[in-house]
Amino acid sequence: MAHDHHDHDHGQAPPSDIALRVKALESLLVDKGLVDPAALDAIVDHFEHKVGPRNGARVVAKSWVDPDFRARLLADATAAVADLGYTGAQGEHMRAVENTSTIHNLVVCTLCSCYPWPVLGLPPVWYKSNAYRARTVIDPRGVLAEFGTVLPDEVAIRVWDSTAELRYLVIPERPVGTEELDEAALAALVTRDGMIGTARL
């Protein structure tokens, strides 16, 4: 068998075929002067350490304590999140959608994996999975149940399929009993899944 070396079950597994192929392509592009390896490192660092759901959590927490900001966020999310310093690719046109006691919002991209990078970072594997992309539009309640989220029938689900360059951020309801918390403490309560809509807070 040509692929017998694909054995990941031992302690010192050799690099996988795809890892070697990626390494080969990187070497080729560096040798051709098409990419700078230090730029690659800086890009990885950005997505591992500079962006992530804590950015979106800050947006949500501010929307809970600052009514003027909330109004701006709902009217022009692109400008409102840019004011907090969150700009860039996959955040060119932002829209914030608010959960209420009767409406629950849920975001998907059935065509690829569109996701608001500047406020949430890179999407989790499940968001990019065939199952999530296929089922969220036809069976949102079934998908939510797989996240442990069960909504009463009287709550309307609004699914947002990100088919253009608009990127959606769900503004969850502020949890009850948090009146005493400041903005930073509130931000710590906001989860990534809450801002995608697969969880309620």
Place this chain on the structure above:
Amino acid sequence: MGGMHGLGPVAPEADEPVFHEGWEKRVLALVIASPTRGNIDAGRHQRESIPGPAYLGMTYYERWFAALRAMLVKGGFVTEGELESGLARGPKATPRLSAEAVPASLARQGSYLRDGTSAFRTGDRVRARNLHPTGHTRLPRYARGRAGVVEACHGAHVFPDSHAHGGGEDPRPLYTVRFAARELWGPQAPARDSVCLDLWEPYLEPA
């Protein structure tokens, strides 16, 4: 693939890392730093061009890697021979993106908004046309032929069906259209549920 059955359950992972494998980091970074970057629609089309059976079996970054290789060849940046041998030929270029330029490049706020006049207004009833182009489109199959209501007008945006194929930006008005779940999926869908899609004017007709 919206609405397809048989693709299994969604499998959320607790405390998921940003990347699972080191090579995934490099693929993401290569795609962003590569001279092929700049036309998001062409990139999406390239990934969609992976044959269906293979596509469904690949992970996200495997698709990105396959599409990147294809676009590097298509763009004339590398040859098939270079990909095969791993040996660079020809004069050495200067990388388009330096490490110092990365933070500003990633924070740069682009826009897909262009000048244009919208035919529909918020509240208008529209129907997604029954279109089946063989190339790139952002009109999902599950919405074709279905009627909904214009929920928001976004001005004219770069039109992917043109832009993906070297036809220029060809800006067209973009709308958010809300479809009742029952309109899309039939009477078994909950009455209150809905799905919103962002659709360009050429996808729509008055309903």
